[in-house]
Amino acid sequence: MTAVLPPRADERRSRAGFARLLRAEWTKFRTVRGWVIGTVAAAVVTVLIGLFGTAGPTLNHRPDAIPTAPDGRAVNDSFYFVHRTLQGDGSITVPVTSLTGVISMGPDERRGVEPWAKAGIIVKDGLRPGSRYAAVMATGAHGVRMQHDYVHDTAAPQAVASARWLRLVRSGDLVTGYGSADGAHWTRVGSVRLPGLATGVQAGAFVASPMDIKATSHGAAFDPAVATATFGTAALAGRWTPGTWKGEQVGRAGTSGSYTDTTRGGFTESARGLTVTGAGDIAPIVGGPALGTGYTIENLLVGAFAGILVMAVVGALFVSAEYRRGLIGLTFAASPRRGRVLAAKALVIGSVAFVTGLVAAAVAIPLATARARGHGFFILPVSGWTEVRVVAGTALLFAVASVLALALATLIRRGAAAVTIIVAVLVLPYVLASGALLPDGPSGWLLRVTPAAGFAIQQTVVRYPQVETVYTPSSGYFPLPHWAGFAVLCAYAAVALAAAAHLLRRRDA
Template structure:
């Protein structure tokens, strides 16, 4: 890629003049401009092509049908809302108090003998049994619940994403737990007690817009048992197997207008094409004692195609940006123009900062529409191809698009800084790719153990890719939170701070070298 640009006039001009000179220099080289445009075009085309080849369908007996959209909670996020519910209608204010005397279950483990199911007694850490007030029996409707969990003690949760811890410990017939949930208008309050006499408030939830009549009762549910093992060629393999949980309740006391008979509902149960229910829950009542068994979870879902998936093809465009960024500085050394540039801006740090700022702004301006088009068009294609893409908020969508453009800009500036430090095009390009692209590829494929991949994405500039993660990690949702599954160890903006730190360090070293020797 040849470079031929006008030499800046000598003089100590202000920073604005330095910026103008660097901008003129950049746009005067058609190869650089064309390469930047090609980087944007490649990112868009590869993203759209990737989405076009990604099809999904679900079976309804012998017929393939489009997969249903995910259930959406009150906050707009995709949720799992599958549990067994024994309930009555509650008109107006009121509450429910119960004593939970036991919590048991079954877990299917990997088969030891081929063809023989390996089912053991026990409950998974986030199995749940307790009391709930829910807007309706529709999946995704607003709710609040006080519950006992498998290993996380008593919790109060509401609207899927909110979780407040109560007392730790377990439950047994020798050491039962009393749970209480009350409603006063839109305010729901959860309590717990060890003896049914002294009560401790766990938390409150405001569920705006609750109807006059809601559903109140007892529930149980149990998410799958997650096991993560090493793959045959490195990396990790996650598997989720069937579990169920059973809660035993007595001393059930309803407050308020909760008349009528108890009703059983298996919320969200999977129905086979022949009409049979797959792993149904169940309930029983005898002498004031209720037994409720459930399968599933009441929590945000993290499984499924994410909206940022089309952006995974952006690496090729990023490599082109790295090449242009390095050439923007090393071409001056190769053609012997660096002394002229420094004559026009004797203050080395300001001159290099002006060059970095111009490149960063140009890269961001080119990358922003490319990422926006790829994200929007690619996402639409994914949905048209039958993929049940997980919904995210508009703010998250904007953050992903703008953040990816910012990552492109930071990668370009980092490559330029390496070019200024090393002063050799090939060495700087290879180093930049080794620092930014290679760690991300290694960490997100089946090569490294999860822990090693996470450290790689903490310590290298590839940490910046965290900005494209749209589905957060939830402390109360057991999941395979690893790079291979699309989860990064740092938050989006903390991830971007890592390449920014590398830029500050390498630009500082480059300025020191410039002050010692121009060329």
């Protein structure tokens, strides 16, 4: 007679059986010297390529100090500022009567206003680059905007999108921007709070013009741009420093990480108002060609694709070696439930790969950072949580790619063929897209529909509509968010694993 166990006892026996199966698979893994060596090699190659693949020859100059916002974000904060001190609450109202510009100095000079050139009024918590601010402005081609603290941008309502009368009102740490078509009827553009705003702030007119950046077949072309705005007489309310306006260049007159002195701003004052010329930008620094002599965190992990490939080889061999040596039959005899065997193998190789990727990323980032800075390059700072996400994300890439290789090797019973597929669908698309070996359109689709989309989990750069640069895969921008790209890779691994489990149950060992 066969005894029927109560449900809980049967469940406990099932868990105990799977735990024994896990231990058996782990014992197999750690006792095969080649697999252990391969795992160590995956970590080492990730660190070494990151260490020596980023820092080129030592620069003959040190990069200028990169301004940082109160949240630690690297920013551009360069513009020409005509200002006075405002003590406490108050307001400034001024018309912007014209905005003109010049793009590309020298023989190729042409008249025109860069689309994100800015002319308006600003309240700033001191003159230190990176300090808090709020501004309302007219732009070259994007209408009236209100921006604050570098990353926040609000378009004016349609009624005042092309307005030339601007007003800023400060009340404590609340700053409100207005626009008007006639100087009599006002529409609120936006209100922002600037926590910790000092009692005495610098306020007045400003002009900035970022470089004109265009994508080319060889990357990107950078053309310096300068803007000139004329302002009518300013109407002031509140306690302002008496006397004349003071003009000052805030930051360097470059933009988007270039920090080159393409022009120095200036201003003139007359009975009719102010004429101000300026270049630069007030915006977050982003990656891509605008980054200049710098690296993002994900650049320091360029060796991860090689480490992942090595771990994929180990993952494929973890099952194909048993087929090649005829040992898979013994494995299934010891554990007839084949789906559980596959699950145990996936859990073991995934866990090993995760730890390998975690250690490799955690070691590569600080070492590569120190080397790059020693060669005169800067590292684009990110928040602590973002760095944790990149390190953990790299570990997850290692894990899921290894499980995908395991599943493919189970399906086709050949480790070499499984690794070839991994190269074709994971590594090759990543190299083609990030290395600018294909046009941007096909590169974008490769990083949407192939497992290579998973590398998006390493991305730290953010696309801002108000920051002009070349947002392409070759510039480090993935077409999918980090979580969505990783989900594409996970979907491939899940489908392959399900198909492998199905075939294991239907065919002979």
